Amino acid sequence: QLVLTQSPSASASLGASVKLTCTLSSGHSSYAIAWYQQQPEKGPRYLMKLNSDGSDIKGDGIPDRFSGSSSGAERYLTISSLQSEDEADYYCQTWDTGFWVFGGGTKVTVL
Amino acid sequence: EVQLLESGGGLVQPGGSLRLSCAASGFIFGNYAMTWVRQAPGKGLEWVSSISGSGDGTYYADSVKGRFTISRDNSKSTLYLQVSSLRAEDTAVYYCAKERIIRQWPHIYSDYWGQGTLVTVSS
Numbered sequence: 001q002l003v004l005t006q007s008p009s010a011s012a013s014l015g016a017s018v019k020l021t022c023t024l025s026s027g028h029s030s031y032a033i034a035w036y037q038q039q040p041e042k043g044p045r046y047l048m049k050l051n052s053d054g055s056d057i058k059g060d061g062i063p064d065r066f067s068g069s070s071s072g073a074e075r076y077l078t079i080s081s082l083q084s085e086d087e088a089d090y091y092c093q094t095w096d097t098g099f100w101v102f103g104g105g106t107k108v109t110v111l
Numbered sequence: 112e113v114q115l116l117e118s119g120g121g122l123v124q125p126g127g128s129l130r131l132s133c134a135a136s137g138f139i140f141g142n143y144a145m146t147w148v149r150q151a152p153g154k155g156l157e158w159v160s161s162i163s164g165s166g167d168g169t170y171y172a173d174s175v176k177g178r179f180t181i182s183r184d185n186s187k188s189t190l191y192l193q194v195s196s197l198r199a200e201d202t203a204v205y206y207c208a209k210e211r212i213i214r215q216w217p218h219i220y221s222d223y224w225g226q227g228t229l230v231t232v233s234s
Binding site: 045 | 148158161206220221223226
């Protein structure tokens with residue numbers, strides 16, 4: 001069964017970095033994912049598609065502070081130089097033929 | 112500039128129906144698959160349904176299969192979701208989302224999302 005697992009919360013200080021993890025279920029370590037940011041009361045915003053080799057395709061206007069990386073079944077999103085507007089929920093998403101799967105989301109708090 | 116604007120949500124009784132719309136602009140609508148995703152209050156994102164650019168291919172989540180129908184009118188650049196036999200657990204904000212890759216089917220991920228329309232199912 002295709003499942004994505006995310007930690008419920010993460011926090012870091014203003015100007016620091018935070019690394020979010022999205023873990024693919026067993027047998028699915030080659031899958032690509034997409035990362036989305038959702039600020040309060042807004043629709044999701046596409047950040048990047050992240051492949052198993054760590055290569056990524058960023059969305060329009062996404063700052064270089066957002067970067068992705070991969071290791072085995074883990075997909076990471078690193079946010080550097082944290083700003084107050086980065087406080088949001090972050091979701092990973094993957095797909096198989098005919099359906100999508102979302103992770104449960106990680107709430108990032110900027111201290 | 113790509114824009115997606117959902118409408119049609121509201122308060123409906125259990126067992127009732129609504130038609131949600133998503134008006135698209137800023138891209139050639141018929142070239143892209145589209146998807147509906149919902150979010151229950153305080154919860155995460157849940158995929159609902161996807162449709163190919165031509166409209167001849169569709170997929171549904173098991174939770175809505177047989178009750179919801181996705182469709183599109185490419186001449187009007189509009190996506191629809193007919194929601195029927197509504198249950199309390201269908202209460203959510205419904206978002207439409209555009210596939211990033213031209214002529215990609217099935218829809219794999221989205222580069223633009225709307226702001227959502229709220230459906231509340233309650234007596």
